[in-house]
Amino acid sequence: MTGSLDALARLRAWTPSPSCPATARSAAPNCSTSTRAICAASGASAADGIAAGLTPLETAREAAPDRTHDLLDAERLVPNLHRAYAEELGAAPGDPLDIPRCSARWPKHHGGLPVCRA
Structure with missing residues (x-):
């Protein structure tokens, strides 16, 4: 999670036009704020x-x-928590999982595989 938080901080420094990762609900300019909150919540939940x-x-x-209401797909919390657990237990950001x-x-x-209507 710390790697994502660092990347978001660098991205914000560039003052980008709306850009949004898949875990936030909107592509509003403040979606990186929501994503940072999700990463921070994952870290707190892992601890x-x-x-x-x-x-x-x-x-x-x-x-x-x-801690999870802004997630578009609730199952994304699980991979975030795996990363946060790894870091909380001493792994470096980006270490393989x-x-x-x-x-x-x-x-x-999620209760099963997500439905794909593509």
Whole structure:
């Protein structure tokens, strides 16, 4: 999460036109504020989850709605928490995660694979 927060800070310094990652609801100029809040909430939730002995999936299920209400797809909280857990436990930003293991948990939080209407 700290890598994302650093990238967002650099992006804001350029004063970009509206730009938005997939986890924010709108492409308004302030969407990076929402994304920063999501990253910060993921970090706070990870610290709480680790302290409680919970897995990232369990932490996502227990997350307070005020920490997750801006997420477009709630299952994105799970990968964010995997990254935040890794960093909270000492991994450096960008250190590899076990993506297949993490990915297997995402649909469990969502209740199945997301519906694609493309």
